[in-house]
Amino acid sequence: MTDSETIAVAMSGGVDSSAVAAMLCAEGRNVIGLTMQLWNQRRLAGHPGMPESVQGRCCSIDDVYDARRVAETLGIPYYVVNHEERFERDVVRPFVEEYLAGRTPIPCSLCNNHLKFDQLLIVARQIGADHVATGHYAQVAFDEQRHRWLLKRPVDRSKDQTYFLFGLTQEQLSRTLFPLGGMTKPEVRELARRCGLVVADKPDSQEICFVPGGDYKSFLEAYLNEQGSAPTRISGDRISGEMISTKMLAGEMVTTDGKVIGEHAGVHNFTVGQRKGLGVATGSPLYVIQIKNDTKQVVVGKNEELYSRTLHACRVNLIATDEVREPMRVAVKIRHRHEPAPAIIEAAGPDDVLVTFDEPQRAITPGQAAVFYDGDIVVGGGWM
């Protein structure tokens, strides 16, 4: 990449991506700010269980306003691009479907794969920017020996977002910049303050951008309610006409030895490893061990029963290598806030990998990702 090349910065209106734009401007790069409009926050407002109004969230007018103000401060061209349709198709619907099937989805990974590093990159290239820079905490570098682009963990481990980026292809990585990979969050805020950015002290966003207040159950209800009353325009949908009520997700609560001990109001209320809110009282603490999609049964048991030594990762994307030829020693992370655990990975099919941990791991959760690390390097990852 040459210094005169144009870089598109994916600006969310938050401090991280704003700091990225400021840094690249300070380096004298030719910068264009882009914000993706992904979800109309007013769309489900007023549906049962949803707040009447939504403020200060991703895709809210406030965030676009902030991003625009930052772009003005920096004197860079700035545009909002509408990707609502793709976002609903590739992120929101799969998110809903996963919960309906008793799994626990990660929409951020899907958004990265299908929107930020796909649609946005296409727009960026179309308007003359060959690279996209984002405010993710991760590092990308070309490795001469392997002749591959590598994704690495950032200097600020507490902010590591590589877990959500394991799906990036070599082509995508070759066109991506993560300027914050070498910085800590306090340094980023300090930089934003020094540059006089209005968002320097804006709180971090914590939750899923399209789910107000983090209440995913209300979101599911409201979305299904809306879909039931207004047929969607999106074709090829997998949410069939009959699947429009969460009432159909209710079923039995059973123990690991098959004893029915109660009923539950819907598999979407549960995640593997969950202890609270099971609605059954027994002598010893109970945890969700498994959610059976076909029978809608929620299997509960003791904490010990949550541990497992192996897992199967499918739809695997490899970054540091083109294939897993022989068993490989790695560390595997099975949820965002999980310390990578030593394990061996081996090929189990064209896109599948078998992971065998040295020590059993707690709550391997369908719908989440297993991401393989070799030290700081992301080897790849797949879906559980």
Next chain:
Amino acid sequence: MPRRVYLDNNATTPVLPEVLEAMRPYFGERFGNASSIHHHGQDTRAAVERARESVAALLGCRASEIVFTSGGTEADNLAIFGLVREGDHVIASTIEHHAVLNACKHLGKDKDKDEKARCEVTYIPVDGRGLVDPADVKRAIRPNTKLITIMFANNETGVLQPVAEIGKIAAEADIYFHTDAVQAAGKIAIDVNDIGCDLLTISGHKVHGPQGVGALYIRKGTDLEPMLYGGSHERARRAGTENVPGIVGLGKAAEFAMEGFKIGEDTKTATMRDRLERELLEIEATGLNGSDLNQERAPRVPNTTNIYFDGIEGESLVIALDLKGLAVSTGAACSAGAIEPSHVLTAMGLRQDRAKASIRFSLGKQNTAEDVDFALGLIPETVARLRELSPVWARKVVSR
């Protein structure tokens, strides 16, 4: 600073230097409140009334029939909410500007979930060329129809609606007829008596006047309730101290619009638009929005053309061209600034992807043949680059 060419005059037009000069004193030494009885008030009152006469001359009506507003949206709202009462029926078209469309939607809203809607609104569809059929309007009339509101020229396609025929139908049925002429004013000659309308909206900034001022023609004898209550400004039809500089600017702009017709500016604009259109349509897989399958074109204002470029996102093309110095537009921007597919083009039967692949080019008094050359120099190569990088286009090319 790179060269910048502005071909988005249906969004807004640059204020003519003469208009700016005419307005300038009213921001400074000529500051009086037009309602005051002293010298200062008399001075600005005279300026407001001169402007009213200029606007009346542009529309072929009496000065007393002009009410100044804050713009086209307010004028549209005043026409609709000033006339329509509970229980009334309204006829509009599906391609109205949002100022009319959303006002009608509000009329049609349930007051309360248990009660019936305040008013019913019939939306007349358009054909593939973007034209309303007057026969459809006639058929939609009911005993309680109070108002027909159909625009004169569409903002996105420039297509002229058969307003004179609709005016006749309205007059025969003794129904009020309002037309939003924001996109027609200054582009083609307007005479309210030829149209036979009772109410007509224009906007200052679409005719090389300033933003923040508009006017509503209200035929004498039309019983209109005001929307704003306050002083008895504008013959008690629109309360609030007059925006004197804005009104003066609108008046001056109206004079220049009249002058333009005299010296044949509209023909000159049409020539430039036609050349732009002809050459853009030579690009592969493009087409004109506003013509049907037999290539029959609807009558249009002379400054507008709307063209689809298959296989691209209009949004990306607008951004790419803007970065190279050419300002054009697509669809309508939502509050966040993202672009949504045009309701006008989808009402004309365009597929979603084609509506999103459509670009509006609109010329103004300031544009020259060199501006058209500049646009024609940029667009083909930019469209080619976009298509090269478009997954949709790649699939299409492979399948051919």
